[in-house]
Amino acid sequence: MPRATKSGSAPVQRRAGHGRHDAGDDAIGLDALAGHAGYAVRRFQIWIFQDFIRTLAAVDIRPTQYSVMTVIGANPGLSQMAVAKRLGIERARLVHLLDSLEARDLVNRIPSATDRRSHALHLTARGRTALAQFKRLAAEHERHVAAKIGKANREQLLRILADFT
Amino acid sequence: MPRATKSGSAPVQRRAGHGRHDAGDDAIGLDALAGHAGYAVRRFQIWIFQDFIRTLAAVDIRPTQYSVMTVIGANPGLSQMAVAKRLGIERARLVHLLDSLEARDLVNRIPSATDRRSHALHLTARGRTALAQFKRLAAEHERHVAAKIGKANREQLLRILADFT
DNA sequence: TATTGTTATACTCTATAACTATA
DNA sequence: TATAGTTATAGAGTATAACAATA
Numbered sequence: 001m002p003r004a005t006k007s008g009s010a011p012v013q014r015r016a017g018h019g020r021h022d023a024g025d026d027a028i029g030l031d032a033l034a035g036h037a038g039y040a041v042r043r044f045q046i047w048i049f050q051d052f053i054r055t056l057a058a059v060d061i062r063p064t065q066y067s068v069m070t071v072i073g074a075n076p077g078l079s080q081m082a083v084a085k086r087l088g089i090e091r092a093r094l095v096h097l098l099d100s101l102e103a104r105d106l107v108n109r110i111p112s113a114t115d116r117r118s119h120a121l122h123l124t125a126r127g128r129t130a131l132a133q134f135k136r137l138a139a140e141h142e143r144h145v146a147a148k149i150g151k152a153n154r155e156q157l158l159r160i161l162a163d164f165t
Numbered sequence: 166m167p168r169a170t171k172s173g174s175a176p177v178q179r180r181a182g183h184g185r186h187d188a189g190d191d192a193i194g195l196d197a198l199a200g201h202a203g204y205a206v207r208r209f210q211i212w213i214f215q216d217f218i219r220t221l222a223a224v225d226i227r228p229t230q231y232s233v234m235t236v237i238g239a240n241p242g243l244s245q246m247a248v249a250k251r252l253g254i255e256r257a258r259l260v261h262l263l264d265s266l267e268a269r270d271l272v273n274r275i276p277s278a279t280d281r282r283s284h285a286l287h288l289t290a291r292g293r294t295a296l297a298q299f300k301r302l303a304a305e306h307e308r309h310v311a312a313k314i315g316k317a318n319r320e321q322l323l324r325i326l327a328d329f330t
Numbered sequence: 331t332a333t334t335g336t337t338a339t340a341c342t343c344t345a346t347a348a349c350t351a352t353a
Numbered sequence: 354t355a356t357a358g359t360t361a362t363a364g365a366g367t368a369t370a371a372c373a374a375t376a
Contacts, residue, residue: 031239074196161205
């Protein structure tokens with residue numbers, strides 16, 4: 001049978017499947033979408049986050065939680081505002097993120113000595129030990145990225161996007 | 166030199182501000198985060214989407230809506246499942262996306278002739294005209310991206326991430 | 331007056347599960 | 354029994370606004 005792929009007009013460019021999507025998807029053209037960096041970047045970002053979440057599933061840490069703990073670990077005593085601004089997180093959202101990290105005894109909110117409105121953020125002893133493990137797992141995830149797009153391409157990507165960090 | 170990063174010590178590397186973040190942020194080190202492609206990709210993706218939304222604000226079209234209309238326009242008659250799979254959107258979510266596009270008379274759900282469970286998706290006449298305009302605005306957005314990271318870098322990026330489209 | 335942390339609301343998006351009508 | 358579309362729910366993430374305590 002002719003395999004009318006559902007539409008009247010025949011789809012073109014039947015490439016050999018790479019297994020990226022389900023069989024048959026290769027026949028569906030992206031048109032203008034193929035020329036948009038944002039589309040590729042979005043799909044890539046989703047892949048990266050899914051791999052990160054999978055790789056750190058055993059320790060139940062998501063990308064945002066990891067970024068918050070890493071920045072606090074490297075800059076102990078920061079205020080919530082400072083962390084929120086540095087990472088581009090809404091300060092309202094950071095409240096809940098810190099609530100959950102504090103409930104797990106990974107982070108401490110200590111009253112600031114100089115400004116009674118603000119909290120100085122620190123990792124707990126447990127948080128420091130845990131973060132070391134998270135970093136090892138995150139490095140493993142990063143090797144997955146390199147394996148996926150190639151080592152040189154990954155480094156090229158980091159250079160191109162250095163201004164966004 | 167020892168340069169203890171990581172903890173206990175004062176943040177270093179006071180670079181001249183680029184205006185990327187608020188003044189002072191440059192003093193806050195990212196530590197391991199700087200080596201993670203996912204972090205840079207995420208920040209970049211957020212920037213891109215914000216610029217896209219801003220550039221197409223006059224026509225009230227968001228990135229996902231644009232991707233759906235573009236794929237339907239290039240492949241008229243596709244089923245909802247086919248569109249969802251191709252773009253990596255949950256089919257449950259696509260229902261609402263199409264509801265809003267149909268309410269704006271941009272897209273039509275036509276009962277499939279061969280399978281009474283499925284709908285054949287088409288742009289309306291109004292949708293085709295509108296999409297042409299959306300594409301012109303999206304091209305303008307794409308020039309913003311090129312201006313932001315450089316023309317050559319944007320093309321390099323598209324090559325590196327071609328497998329994710 | 332402005333800022334820090336907080337609470338609250340709304341909307342987008344991801345991830346599921348379950349239901350219906352078909353196949 | 355499997356699939357297409359739909360409905361519903363839960364959680365992450367984004368974007369706001371407003372409030373209390375403090376500067």
